[in-house]
Amino acid sequence: MGGLVALGVALMTDREGLGYTVGTGVVASLFASVYVLAVGEYLLGGTGVDIERLEEAAERLERGAVLLEHAREHGALAVKPKSRYAPDEWIALLDAREDLYIVGHALHKWCRDDVRGPFVAAVERLVRAGKRVQLVILPLDGEVTRRIGEQRGKDYHRRVEETLDTLAAVYRALPERKRALLDVRQLCEEAPMPYMLAGNEDVLVTAPYPIAADSDTIFALTVDAKGPLGAAILDDLKRLVASYSEPVDLNRS
Numbered sequence: 001m002g003g004l005v006a007l008g009v010a011l012m013t014d015r016e017g018l019g020y021t022v023g024t025g026v027v028a029s030l031f032a033s034v035y036v037l038a039v040g041e042y043l044l045g046g047t048g049v050d051i052e053r054l055e056e057a058a059e060r061l062e063r064g065a066v067l068l069e070h071a072r073e074h075g076a077l078a079v080k081p082k083s084r085y086a087p088d089e090w091i092a093l094l095d096a097r098e099d100l101y102i103v104g105h106a107l108h109k110w111c112r113d114d115v116r117g118p119f120v121a122a123v124e125r126l127v128r129a130g131k132r133v134q135l136v137i138l139p140l141d142g143e144v145t146r147r148i149g150e151q152r153g154k155d156y157h158r159r160v161e162e163t164l165d166t167l168a169a170v171y172r173a174l175p176e177r178k179r180a181l182l183d184v185r186q187l188c189e190e191a192p193m194p195y196m197l198a199g200n201e202d203v204l205v206t207a208p209y210p211i212a213a214d215s216d217t218i219f220a221l222t223v224d225a226k227g228p229l230g231a232a233i234l235d236d237l238k239r240l241v242a243s244y245s246e247p248v249d250l251n252r253s
Contacts, residue, residue, distance in 0.1 A: 009198035024215065065112050075227020082196075082207050082220040087114050089205075094122035096131075101237060103136040103197040105148065105209075106159035111166040127181045134237070136245060137163060138193060139186040147161075148192065164248065171250040184239075184248040191244035204230050 073213040091114070094100065100122060116224065123133050124232055139144040140160045149156040164184075187193060197206045207220035223229045 008081055008189065016050065028220035052159040055193055059126055065103055075229045076221060077203070077224060078222040079219055082218050085205065085220065090115055091118045093198050093200055093203060093205065094118050096122065096126060098131055098134045098201045100131075101197055101204070101234070102134075103193075103195065103237065103240075105138050105193050105196075106156050107135060107137050107163045111163050116166070120166065120170055123167075123182060124173065127178050130178065130181065132181045132183055134241065135167070135182075135184045135185055136237075136241065137248075139189070140164065140248075142186070142189055144187070144189050144192050159185070163251070168250045179250075182250070184242055184250060185245035186248050187240075188244050188246065191240070194240075197223060201225055206233055 038117060090110075109115060126133050136149065137160055140157060140169055145156045145160065167182070167184055171182055174182065193209055195208050197204060199205055202225050204225045205220050205222050208243055209218070209219045221229075223233070225231075225234065
């Protein structure tokens with residue numbers, strides 16, 4: 001409840017301020033967690049349903065149908081723990097025709113294992129076709145990066161550096177006249193990473209970032225990028241990029 005109160009305050013602040021920019025994004029990404037908790041309460045009573053409670057479960061199911069309808073109205077497609085998204089599901093998001101958006105602490109998982117090849121290929125393909133690729137990460141040497149790393153017990157400096165090295169190699173391979181379309185941004189110190197986001201012009205996956213929790217344990221929401229929720233998420237991303245980020249120099253040796 002405290003989080004909802006804080007969120008309400010953020011939404012009532014100046015629409016040009018950080019509170020509003022981060023707040024509207026959190027509204028979109030928090031929808032996943034709220035929806036899952038609500039379904040758990042309505043359908044399962046928090047503990048599950050046994051035979052003796054079928055009638056009660058049926059009543060909860062009826063109420064849960066309202067939640068489902070509400071989710072569909074907003075363009076929600078799926079919700080589950082972020083860790084349950086398989087590599088193929090992340091790779092499918094790279095099948096973009098017009099836009100590719102990825103926001104996260106370090107984005108290093110896009111530069112490793114089976115995802116690296118499709119990620120690099122998608123970035124090169126889109127930029128060469130004249131499409132913009134929008135990536136947002138933590139600053140390489142920022143105080144916020146150090147602080148979040150300490151909270152989570154992870155070396156985000158090393159992870160961000162790994163991502164930037166990968167992107168720098170892609171950048172050098174691109175035609176000079178199109179390199180600006182690879183728009184890699186780092187958040188300013190006063191704007192800690194509020195949520196993760198990955199998607200394209202059709203589908204988005206987003207989740208809030210709790211301060212200390214492991215990002216893999218949070219719930220993520222898949223939405224229709226053209227629906228009301230998708231539009232709100234992309235609008236928030238534009239605000240975040242325009243007001244609270246700066247470009248990263250990819251001319252790295």
